Amino acid sequence: MSTTTVAATGVAHREQPPALVYGPIAWLRANLFNSWLSTAVTLALAYLIVRWAIGFIDWAFINAIWTVPSNANGTLDSTACRDARGVGACWAVIGDKWRFILFGRYPYDAQWRPAICIFLFIGLYAVSAMRRFWRKELLLVWVVTLAVIGLLMWGGVLGMEYVPNDSWGGLPITLILATFGLAFAFPLSIFVALGRRSTMPAVKILCVVYVELIRGVPLISVLFMASVMFPLFMPAGLNPDKLLRAQVAIILFSAAYLAEVVRAGLQALPKGQYEAADAMGLSFWQKTGLIILPQALRLVIPPLVNTFIGFFKDTSLVLIIGIFDLLTSGKVALADPVWQGFSSEVYLFLAVIYFAFCYVMARYSRGVEKYLGRSVRR
Amino acid sequence: MSQTQADAPAIVLDKVNKWYGAMHVLRDVSMTVAQKEKVVVCGPSGSGKSTMIRCINRLETHQEGRIVVDGTELTDDLRALDTIRREVGMVFQSFNLFPHLTILENCTLAPIWVRKMPKDEAEALAMQYLTRVKIPEQAKKYPGQLSGGQQQRVAIARALCMRPKIMLFDEPTSALDPEMIKEVLDTMIGLAEDGMTMVCVTHEMGFARQVADRVVFMDRGEIVESGTPTAMFENPQTDRLQLFLSQILRGH
Numbered sequence: 315m316s317t318t319t320v321a322a323t324g325v326a327h328r329e330q331p332p333a334l335v336y337g338p339i340a341w342l343r344a345n346l347f348n349s350w351l352s353t354a355v356t357l358a359l360a361y362l363i364v365r366w367a368i369g370f371i372d373w374a375f376i377n378a379i380w381t382v383p384s385n386a387n388g389t390l391d392s393t394a395c396r397d398a399r400g401v402g403a404c405w406a407v408i409g410d411k412w413r414f415i416l417f418g419r420y421p422y423d424a425q426w427r428p429a430i431c432i433f434l435f436i437g438l439y440a441v442s443a444m445r446r447f448w449r450k451e452l453l454l455v456w457v458v459t460l461a462v463i464g465l466l467m468w469g470g471v472l473g474m475e476y477v478p479n480d481s482w483g484g485l486p487i488t489l490i491l492a493t494f495g496l497a498f499a500f501p502l503s504i505f506v507a508l509g510r511r512s513t514m515p516a517v518k519i520l521c522v523v524y525v526e527l528i529r530g531v532p533l534i535s536v537l538f539m540a541s542v543m544f545p546l547f548m549p550a551g552l553n554p555d556k557l558l559r560a561q562v563a564i565i566l567f568s569a570a571y572l573a574e575v576v577r578a579g580l581q582a583l584p585k586g587q588y589e590a591a592d593a594m595g596l597s598f599w600q601k602t603g604l605i606i607l608p609q610a611l612r613l614v615i616p617p618l619v620n621t622f623i624g625f626f627k628d629t630s631l632v633l634i635i636g637i638f639d640l641l642t643s644g645k646v647a648l649a650d651p652v653w654q655g656f657s658s659e660v661y662l663f664l665a666v667i668y669f670a671f672c673y674v675m676a677r678y679s680r681g682v683e684k685y686l687g688r689s690v691r692r
Numbered sequence: 693m694s695q696t697q698a699d700a701p702a703i704v705l706d707k708v709n710k711w712y713g714a715m716h717v718l719r720d721v722s723m724t725v726a727q728k729e730k731v732v733v734c735g736p737s738g739s740g741k742s743t744m745i746r747c748i749n750r751l752e753t754h755q756e757g758r759i760v761v762d763g764t765e766l767t768d769d770l771r772a773l774d775t776i777r778r779e780v781g782m783v784f785q786s787f788n789l790f791p792h793l794t795i796l797e798n799c800t801l802a803p804i805w806v807r808k809m810p811k812d813e814a815e816a817l818a819m820q821y822l823t824r825v826k827i828p829e830q831a832k833k834y835p836g837q838l839s840g841g842q843q844q845r846v847a848i849a850r851a852l853c854m855r856p857k858i859m860l861f862d863e864p865t866s867a868l869d870p871e872m873i874k875e876v877l878d879t880m881i882g883l884a885e886d887g888m889t890m891v892c893v894t895h896e897m898g899f900a901r902q903v904a905d906r907v908v909f910m911d912r913g914e915i916v917e918s919g920t921p922t923a924m925f926e927n928p929q930t931d932r933l934q935l936f937l938s939q940i941l942r943g944h
């Protein structure tokens with residue numbers, strides 16, 4: 315009788331495992347200090363990290379120069395920054411150049427228009443990300459928003475000055491190339507992936523040739539072909555503009571990569587799913603749209619988002635054909651004699667912008683994966 | 693279908709041949725299934741029984757011979773194929789429920805998209821069949837949350853929702869744990885008692901004795917023997933059937 319009581323209370327006292335078995339201290343012991351060697355490595359790395367962090371904070375914040383005075387002739391005097399080089403960051407370059415970096419050569423007085431476009435893009439992503447808006451009307455919202463963005467960027471109506479698209483630049487260009495690129499490439503990639511698995515030889519060969527051809531060359535050369543060689547073959551007067559050509563090149567390029575990702579998903583589905591759909595009498599498109607794609611795409615969300623993120627950043631390659639995307643604007647901003655040599659600050663600023671977009675994409679994809687995986691999990 | 697006479701056979705296989713590459717998997721298979729008849733197909737693994745049943749709704753294509761289902765011949769004509777698949781329900785060994793859809797959605801999908809039935813009506817019908825297979829309370833769950841036996845009963849209900857004239861069962865209990873086999877067999881027995889035309893590939897000899905009008909024994913791609921369950925099991929005519937039966941019975 316008494317032993318049971320003791321056992322019972324013993325269990326009651328032990329609801330929390332001891333700190334040496336479970337919890338942060340246990341984790342540290344198990345992973346960082348489990349032997350002399352690992353303790354030594356941990357301490358050495360900790361020392362390096364702390365040293366580096368202190369150095370970075372000193373440079374980026376404590377010794378940083380946030381503003382510089384103007385010269386008599388109206389230009390900024392970057393002497394203070396030059397004196398602080400290697401010791402403190404010169405954030406004044408961002409303060410002076412941020413509008414050029416974000417909007418490129420877009421006319422200064424009209425830069426509120428691309429600014430609104432950036433917010434429209436972000437708003438569009440945010441709305442599309444929310445599940446309660448996942449309806450057919452969303453497609454209409456996309457069409458309208460993209461039309462409004464085009465209207466704002468070009469102008470020429472409602473008293474807005476006309477701005478040809480070779481004067482566009484900065485973040486809107488990056489967002490335009492990435493958004494249109496993926497919005498067209500993704501559906502195209504699904505058809506290409508289905509085509510590669512088609513039983514019709516002509517369709518299959520066409521899709522295989524397309525994917526292998528595009529995959530076999532670097533994006534830079536595709537962009538170069540689109541910008542330099544393509545116009546040579548076109549009859550005079552029939553020459554779509556440079557931005558459009560670059561956009562099409564990006565769509566075709568990313569669609570080939572995405573198609574392989576989608577195909578992996580199609581291949582991963584058990585044959586029984588296809589057979590069950592066939593046995594029920596579903597048509598090919600019903601089977602594909604209702605049974606196969608919803609499952610196949612869910613399986614490939616991680617590599618899909620990986621590719622999305624990759625292409626978001628790869629849009630910066632339009633640099634080589636002289637389109638003013640975010641990275642190009644940053645580079646050109648540095649050509650100003652006043653700010654020559656302050657590339658770390660500018661590139662860090664660009665990196666933060668790219669990172670913000672990519673990280674949000676990555677975080678969001680995890681949520682989607684979890685949501686779509688609910689049937690498997692529960 | 694209107695072209696079907698009351699006494700016309702539900703399924704006719706006439707000298708059907710099939711090869712996988714050089715391997716001859718169906719050899720001159722001929723068989724007629726009358727309406728409301730229940731046929732059990734048995735045989736050792738690799739005997740072609742699954743291939744044969746899968747030819748009936750053209751999940752596999754045959755290369756020689758004729759297959760006529762419900763008065764329509766199976767050819768490359770896709771429209772005829774759609775007609776047949778609408779009237780023939782199939783239950784698979786591995787259930788093949790759609791994991792991303794709920795049980796109810798699994799059952800209403802084909803009636804809504806293939807039969808163009810209104811959603812309310814399809815759901816009512818689905819609940820009716822789910823009640824019949826005794827799992828109406830699982831309608832809102834996903835297949836992954838159900839046991840194997842429950843999943844297979846859902847698969848039967850899903851096929852029934854199309855109101856098929858013929859049901860094909862391809863080893864419906866082979867992937868199940870022993871304690872779940874009975875619930876699935878009971879569902880199938882109930883279906884047989886209602887007069888459904890059934891072709892069933894199975895090793896469940898008890899089930900065959902209880903419901904089959906005829907047992908067909910296949911070996912190495914051909915039909916070796918067929919007859920009533922009693923005649924087949926009590927008095928096998930061929931050595932191959934005798935061997936098969938002794939192996940089956942030893943296993944039990």
